[in-house]
Amino acid sequence: MARAAPASARAADIVSFLTAHPSRGFTISELVAHLGMNIASAHATLAVLTDCGFVVRDPAHRTYVLGPALAVTGFAALEQHPAIEAAIEQADILAKELGAETGVSAVAGKDVILLARRGPQPPMPSIGYPGDRSPLLAPIGAVFMAWADDDTVRAWLERAAVPPPLADFYRGVLAETRTRGFSVPLPAIAAPAVMKAMSQVRNEPTDDNAEHILAEAMNQTDEMLLSFDDLTDSGEITFKTVTAPIFDPTGRALLALSITGPYQPVPVSEILNLGRRASRAAAIATRQARGRPPTYKQASRPTGHG
Numbered sequence: 001m002a003r004a005a006p007a008s009a010r011a012a013d014i015v016s017f018l019t020a021h022p023s024r025g026f027t028i029s030e031l032v033a034h035l036g037m038n039i040a041s042a043h044a045t046l047a048v049l050t051d052c053g054f055v056v057r058d059p060a061h062r063t064y065v066l067g068p069a070l071a072v073t074g075f076a077a078l079e080q081h082p083a084i085e086a087a088i089e090q091a092d093i094l095a096k097e098l099g100a101e102t103g104v105s106a107v108a109g110k111d112v113i114l115l116a117r118r119g120p121q122p123p124m125p126s127i128g129y130p131g132d133r134s135p136l137l138a139p140i141g142a143v144f145m146a147w148a149d150d151d152t153v154r155a156w157l158e159r160a161a162v163p164p165p166l167a168d169f170y171r172g173v174l175a176e177t178r179t180r181g182f183s184v185p186l187p188a189i190a191a192p193a194v195m196k197a198m199s200q201v202r203n204e205p206t207d208d209n210a211e212h213i214l215a216e217a218m219n220q221t222d223e224m225l226l227s228f229d230d231l232t233d234s235g236e237i238t239f240k241t242v243t244a245p246i247f248d249p250t251g252r253a254l255l256a257l258s259i260t261g262p263y264q265p266v267p268v269s270e271i272l273n274l275g276r277r278a279s280r281a282a283a284i285a286t287r288q289a290r291g292r293p294p295t296y297k298q299a300s301r302p303t304g305h306g
Helices: 006-020 028-035 039-051 069-080 082-098 150-159 164-180 192-203 208-219 268-288
Strands: 055-058 063-066 102-108 111-118 133-135 241-247 253-260
Touching: 006 028, 006 039, 006 055, 006 063, 028 039, 039 055, 069 082, 082 102, 082 111, 082 241, 082 253, 082 268, 133 192, 150 164, 164 268, 192 208, 241 268, 253 268
Parallel strands: none
Antiparallel strands: 055 063, 102 111, 102 253, 111 133, 241 253
């Protein structure tokens, strides 16, 4: 794969960072600190982005925010990816039907990005807001990895430096996810140590050490993904979300549709019912976008993730 040009990487970092922090603007000094750039390079990159309308500078506060030209880019992306609109429509339907928060996410390079959220804001930490990025390292993004090829799954596990016993467990959960059609992240994925490390990654996305700290925090946190082995339907579990994949015409897991849990124990049978409901909604979005679920043989082929 071609090595990214420094200037293009800087531009992508700036746009991604501003997208992930839409509620405020940032001065050039703040962007330099967060993104590890030198001020001269940042100034040159911001000048080009401003000339293109991709960012706008507030002359009074000297801060930068996303520009209106990116709105057109977003509309064009929706035209090229009808699955996104179909997924958001299903998220709306589920949110109204269940009275729960729902979300649509996608793989964006080496990250998972939240594209949309619908429904009520839960009282506990939720799936976040559109633009939120999380590194695609185990167990984050399991619903995408369940249908990925072996090399991609291996890279996903290695990026997180997952120890062998935990890697075996995650592979087993991915197999369950393929069989059931949905994954179930548990509240531990939002444990305080993990969220503190995640906040550092989001605030300093170019800091490799921040990702290393996040990986360590996740490897030391128990029960981040639910395995249904040895569970009974009457048993009760607190879960974070149930998440089902939406496939593109090549059989790739392009998007994920999630339902946020109530943050209190519910019977396993209810989790299974919610998972099946999420899977049906994801299947509708897949069909509307002319996608198709992969066969297992297809799932063993390279998918482009990672």
